[in-house]
Amino acid sequence: MYPYQAPLKNMNFMLSNVFNAEQVWQSIPQLAEYMDIETARAILEEAARLNEEVVAPLNRNSDEQGVQFNDGQVVTPDGFKQAYQHFVEGGWIGLCGEAEHGGMGMPKLLGILVDEIGYGASNAFTLYNSLTAGAALCINAHGSDELKQLYLPKLYSGEWAGAMDMTEPQAGSDLRNISTKATLADDGSYTITGTKIFITGGDQDLSENIIHLVLAKVEGNKGISLFLVPKIKVNDDQSLAGANGVSVGSIEHKMGLKGSSTCVMNFEQSQGFLIGKVNRGLVCMFTMMNYERLAIGIQGLGSGEAAYQLASQYAKEREQGLAVGAVKSGNQADPILVHGDVRRMLLTIKALNTAGRALAMHTGLQLDLAKFGEGQQQLDAVKFVGLLTPVAKAFLTDRGLDCTIMAQQVFGGHGYIRESGVEQLVRDTRIAQIYEGTNGIQANDFLGRKVLGDNLATVLQFIEQTKQDMAAFEHISAKHSAQLIELWQQFIDACMALNEVKLSQPNIINSCAVDSLDAFGYILYGYYLLKLQTHAATTDDAALYNHLVEFYFNKIIFKANYHLSQLTTGDDVVMAMSADLF
Template sequence: MADYSAPLRDMQFLLKEVFEADKLWLSLPGARDTVDPDTADAILEEAAKIASSLLAPLNRSGDEEGCQWNEGVVTTPKGFKEAYNTFIEGGWCGLGGNPDFGGMGMPKMLGAQVEEMVQSANISFGLYPMLTAGACLAIDAHASEELKQTYLPNLYSGVWAGSMCLTEPHSGTDLGIIRTKAEPNGDGSYAITGTKIFITGGEHDLSENIIHLVLAKLPDAPAGSRGISLFLAPKFKVTEEGGVGERNPVFCGSIEHKMGIKASATCVMNFDGAQGWLVGEPNKGLACMFTMMNYERLGVGVQGLAAAERSYQNAVEYAKDRIQGRSATGVVAKDKAADPIIVHPDVRRMLMTMRALIEGSRAFSTYVAKYLDISKYSDDATAKQHAEAMVALLTPVAKAFLTDRGLDSTVLGQQVFGGHGYIREWGQEQLVRDVRIAQIYEGTNGIQALDLMGRKVAMNGGKFVELYAGEVADFIEANRDRSELQEFVEPLAAVFERLSDVTEYVLETVEQDPNAVGAASVEYLDLFGYAAFAHVWAMMAKVAIEKQAGDSSGFYDAKLKTARFYFRRLLPRTVSLAESIKSGSSDMMALDVEQF
């Protein structure tokens, strides 16, 4: 496997040149006092070192050893605890945290780049701080001041870790039927009883305490999702001095044996009257959880990007070194028995597809992160409202499209290796196994598609789509007369017209066909994703054209060539997607259940 090298130049291109993050951060009251260009560069450079030298070397050994469970105690693979200690010494767990409680307060646009590097190096390791960051978001947004003071400083420092306990054996997507109960203790705390499954980082040996956020129901809770409350239950109770006290009755019953991410502990957690405290208002637990869901789901999308980037780096190195056959245009490596496989069109097809999807994914995830920053930091009510609408619309696309394309790219990278990609030695098969879960957790991609098509499009008559299309239309109008950009602007306009046409079709059909949303949702999200990538690719191409002259590195030239590949080879997929959507639901639902 090739050594991991963080794509810093591409990250800086997006932050500084495409999205002009420095100017944006200066305009946002909550960001301007925490980050500047020099700080951002230093953070990216240090994160690259941590990822490549500390985390990446543990990726394969962590996969082979995995986490171990012994009578409720979970042990992470060799080297993980030492790496975690080094990681938290650098303050990385609190990168995006509230400065009032010890966080660094960095914007998500920057944090997303750091997350990519960590996940590219070692997805299993990256899940531990990722879950802590998610717990911190919910606590900071909804918990009492006392809970914030008690828990956030140690969570931001990484001395304590966090987990999110949602899923139960009988309740996955449908959280309204959870059975975990929270009984009042009479002192302001609650006794939490129930079982949760698939809990990432529910138990491990990395931190001195684990703070569980648990969905449960109060005795008088309304039925369904309206009766869910959120509670904070620590592994160890906290003393009056703020230290670790006696054990809370919450234990890990077992860990899952999984296809991938084997160094990440996926736990069955049993709460046996564990003492917990209400976070937010009673019966408003889902709203509290969704505060962090936009961040977490973007983070999972970034996992797809991260695995794809690592696979691409491995495949490029291999394709340049492996010799097989001769180029169709004549001998290239005259001193060798054959040419490197990178000369062959099919290998180029795979590598270019990976590259175009990866760079599009990085740009799109940064674009979504921009709106998360505006929604969080802006003091302009109109800008804030617009950003929140954009985040609501684009988050399911970021989670699902980036992870779907992430799996596609890791498989393509594996294919470049041929038979060598199927065996352990080269590391490609681990990337395929590790990234597969990203399509499933934090809401399966089918659920993300239903969320996009049902809630974010059909339920509001397509208003969010109109907002986004308006922004794209502004870009098209601003560049319509630039001849050098027409190869990007014209197909961008065409694909958004196609998206608008399909959106209108579904909105009209849903009134007569209850299955219309479900039948169209997955293809609609894919079409939306390819259209959104066309938008960010056009933005990147614009900058590359403007800066290409005088560039001796070839960076902007490569960017333009990749943009052309995307528009000419990948964007046409939207034509067949549109036709599939317009076929309706009748054929999909035609078989009787007994005929399956």
């Protein structure tokens, strides 16, 4: 109904004013030579043009037409092949890839924003590129020099695509039960045999080859190892050498993301190459998984932004009912934007999207510092990436679905029919809470490993940094600052109490993990909005951020109090009921 527009104004404001991107980049020798704010703006403008003009117009048809499976071949929706070629020609798939292997070498802080623009334009199309970038990251981190030189240039160029093959019918979240086998061959490679399910981008007609990263068990070993398995074998000169026993059994018929292929993959005596060490596959695969978890968090953010744009435009144009109060318009009907409940929903979406973008960028910045930084700065960044990644994945996708549903509600009955476009966003976004590790698993990782795992050391350091940052904020309410500091202390107190009983009450973490992550997320969003407010105080957008802060601190942040209250109730009320009563 309304065309998607990349939120460049807010993105550029955050880059320049909130996260001081140019100062950060100029302090990093590897980036200083070619990375400045003008380059970043130019890249964002071109990413916006490409996605607005080429990708977004394909989104609705991709949902209606879907992926086809004909005679063992996967066929993507009309227009996808042509759009993909635009990305190949522009080098977009290798945007953050290593320059020595043909990538553009851009910082993740910028890549985060390009990813959001893509997901805002089309969830389904953007997933293909995201999986390739994640596979390349894993190969670069753990693959041998020979594998890097042979595969990375083609992955970064987009001529070849990547896929992540983990799940099996009997092994979803618990990968210990996978049955795919790897047998060592005489030439040092491995023969891979097994079946994987739910493989996003497992096959498509966009690239000339697909590079699968497959988890399997080496014969004689109980541990899990990771293998690079090309759909088509590759010669030493990167030419293609013939089929490799990789085939599609079927494609899934899904609630949403119908333009993205989700495949059952069969490996029949396929040649594969070990990545990393035997029995250390999960360590290697988590490099890709953590990348994808952040990317899927951004999927939620992009969907929320696209939904807001639809709903805000609709609310300005749809006339229904009359304004109430002292001032009457004299019209037969007024735009629904005059109604308090519509405004409440739009303000909620706007506040969550704005703070969510800051969370994504903050995580991207920590990734850059972990990669390029030195000394204590690098060590701290590595810890903060671990802390923030499950929050970015879970909180961004939970709130992203909330935002799409609220946007649908703004449309009323028109939001339930296909013509509005918002119902597709609801369906497409729903999966983001499930794949790449369900949000419950993310919460368990956050509370169990990242908060309690080191007895709160990392989270205390992170919270202290936010407090020190807030101490320098100007043009913000002392009341809001004090409210945020008090909430941080309540979060710390609750987590310390959990830390004392984590061994004696083994179910306590699983029982309240989601509440811990949500409490942290809502408090953190308050910090980000105050940060935006102080940096926007002397700009033309000061009124916007002032309104968002007042709304958030008067209407939304109290959700943190509810989630904090759940951290002190114990696990008995959750675990006591016998299974036969369910």
